[in-house]
Amino acid sequence: MRILKKISSLSILIYLLALLTSCAIRVVPSGGTKDAAPPAYVKSLPANYATNFTGNEIEIVFDENIVLSQADRQVIVSPIMQPKPEVSSRRNRLKLKLPESLTPNTTYTINFGNAITDLHEGNAYGGFQFVFSTGSIIDSLKFSGTILHASDLHAEKSVLAMLYSDTDDSCIYKHEPDYYSLTDESGNFTIKNIRPGTYKLFGMKDVSNNLMFEKGADMIAFNTQSLQIPRDSMATMLMFNERDYFPKLKSAKKDLKGRIKIITSAAVPDFDFDVLNKSISKEKCTIIKNLGNDTLFLFYNDSMADSLNMVLRNGSLLLDTVFIELKSKRSASGGRGETALGGSIISNLSGNFLDLGKLLHLNFQFPVQTIDSSKITLRIDSIATSPIVLTFANEHRMQLVMNHNMLPGKRYELSLLPGAFTDLLGNKNDTTIITWNTREPRYYGTFTVTVSNLDINNKIIQLVTEKDEVVAAQKLNSTKIEFNNLEPMLYRVKLIDDNNGNGIFDSGMYYTKRQPERVHYFPKTINIRSNWDVSEEWKF
Numbered sequence: 001m002r003i004l005k006k007i008s009s010l011s012i013l014i015y016l017l018a019l020l021t022s023c024a025i026r027v028v029p030s031g032g033t034k035d036a037a038p039p040a041y042v043k044s045l046p047a048n049y050a051t052n053f054t055g056n057e058i059e060i061v062f063d064e065n066i067v068l069s070q071a072d073r074q075v076i077v078s079p080i081m082q083p084k085p086e087v088s089s090r091r092n093r094l095k096l097k098l099p100e101s102l103t104p105n106t107t108y109t110i111n112f113g114n115a116i117t118d119l120h121e122g123n124a125y126g127g128f129q130f131v132f133s134t135g136s137i138i139d140s141l142k143f144s145g146t147i148l149h150a151s152d153l154h155a156e157k158s159v160l161a162m163l164y165s166d167t168d169d170s171c172i173y174k175h176e177p178d179y180y181s182l183t184d185e186s187g188n189f190t191i192k193n194i195r196p197g198t199y200k201l202f203g204m205k206d207v208s209n210n211l212m213f214e215k216g217a218d219m220i221a222f223n224t225q226s227l228q229i230p231r232d233s234m235a236t237m238l239m240f241n242e243r244d245y246f247p248k249l250k251s252a253k254k255d256l257k258g259r260i261k262i263i264t265s266a267a268v269p270d271f272d273f274d275v276l277n278k279s280i281s282k283e284k285c286t287i288i289k290n291l292g293n294d295t296l297f298l299f300y301n302d303s304m305a306d307s308l309n310m311v312l313r314n315g316s317l318l319l320d321t322v323f324i325e326l327k328s329k330r331s332a333s334g335g336r337g338e339t340a341l342g343g344s345i346i347s348n349l350s351g352n353f354l355d356l357g358k359l360l361h362l363n364f365q366f367p368v369q370t371i372d373s374s375k376i377t378l379r380i381d382s383i384a385t386s387p388i389v390l391t392f393a394n395e396h397r398m399q400l401v402m403n404h405n406m407l408p409g410k411r412y413e414l415s416l417l418p419g420a421f422t423d424l425l426g427n428k429n430d431t432t433i434i435t436w437n438t439r440e441p442r443y444y445g446t447f448t449v450t451v452s453n454l455d456i457n458n459k460i461i462q463l464v465t466e467k468d469e470v471v472a473a474q475k476l477n478s479t480k481i482e483f484n485n486l487e488p489m490l491y492r493v494k495l496i497d498d499n500n501g502n503g504i505f506d507s508g509m510y511y512t513k514r515q516p517e518r519v520h521y522f523p524k525t526i527n528i529r530s531n532w533d534v535s536e537e538w539k540f
Helices: 002-023
Strands: 041-045 057-062 066-068 076-078 086-090 093-097 107-111 116-118 129-133 141-149 160-164 179-182 188-194 197-205 219-222 227-229 234-239 249-256 259-264 271-275 285-288 295-300 307-314 317-325 345-347 360-364 368-371 376-380 383-385 390-392 399-402 411-416 421-423 432-437 445-452 459-464 470-475 480-486 489-497 519-521 526-528 533-539
Touching: 057 129, 066 086, 076 179, 107 188, 129 188, 141 160, 141 197, 141 227, 160 188, 179 188, 197 234, 249 307, 249 317, 271 285, 345 432, 445 459, 445 489, 445 526, 459 480, 470 480, 489 533, 526 533
Parallel strands: 141 234, 445 533
Antiparallel strands: 041 057, 057 093, 066 116, 076 107, 086 093, 107 129, 141 188, 160 179, 160 197, 197 219, 197 227, 219 234, 249 259, 259 295, 271 307, 285 295, 307 317, 345 360, 360 399, 368 421, 376 383, 376 411, 390 399, 411 432, 445 480, 459 470, 459 489, 489 519, 489 526
């Protein structure tokens, strides 16, 4: 009986132990809440905002281990130190080794940007600054402002804002600024710890990365008048690409058989050339000037020439001397690797439709010499129509405009038989069929804007896409402007102060202290819907 009781007690004990074991489920530790806090400044030697500094090393201690990220780009020292300080980190300490000699009685600001992050999560200690002075006081003045792109008022991050105590106009070409900072995503900047004085203010997109302005590479913004700090404390500047006053040759090469494409750094107003080799004469060459601000085409009509050696000039100024191979190397298949593309025709159609109020454009790769209208047929809903009026868009004779008033809701077909067009080199087009449709008027919308409190002289008003692509434009001749036949989409309304009345936006010119023409945007986006009329008032 006792044995049975012992067995029974032992069984109960084993059962209870098994039950307790089954309840003790193992759980992997979660690791706690993710660390989202950046490192924090603890102390430094010397102390932040120290005066009478005479050393050449700075050590900063943080509350956790740190990592430096892109220190060469993120760490900015103002005024500039030469050579740049060496920045390093070990565990929770950051060290800066400074140049042996610093400028006396000067306040230095070291902005670390987002260079300092914690070791494990990469949390950045954004905007941390270390300030010290080699004199007895810390300069405490600051200057703030905004830099925007002149053409569309959009902001860009990391554009330089620079102050020069040298107020000579050439300072931005000759040396680095006294103080500088970078813009944020909204184009805003603040330069701190400035001493009182007179300064020139610039903005610059430093593509050349040398803190000096290089025309043609960097974008520039400038304040017209010198600043008196602390009297002046804010400014807005408009940034632009400045035209190169002395164009340089960027490239010259054969891009098609019989055509050389010449690209320069800026427009060449008085382009001329001389042929040096005897294989081709200048009389057999034709130049098309100013197709774009920086592009010219030279056409040659001598299939026997192997090369072209030329001197390119802008008036009496030498641009360059170039040697151009005219014969292509044989292709792997054994052919000459060339195709006569002079007869190719490209229209301005971007899809199957041509909007009402628009005209059909035909673009050619070579100037058109003759047109054979008997080989051109226009059909509307399969029915031939006449007459067909084709006119050249300009004196280059590389674009034809079909002056035909498109009817709504129709299908058009333009048939161009071989030989309808003959270009400068005698190339004739192949058979080309161009088809398109027109929409019914109810597909489109109308927008009317009324401006007030504005001198309408020398003003251009544009409808642009959200990417600032121009859809329609008018010269402002009255306070009420109407845009018809608009595709259903979102638009912005843009107004340009066309100061010189040339009908286009003109950039600035630091050389002559001319600011870019001002642009303005209506504060609301315009939503155009099919068969809708939208009206807005724009008060200036």
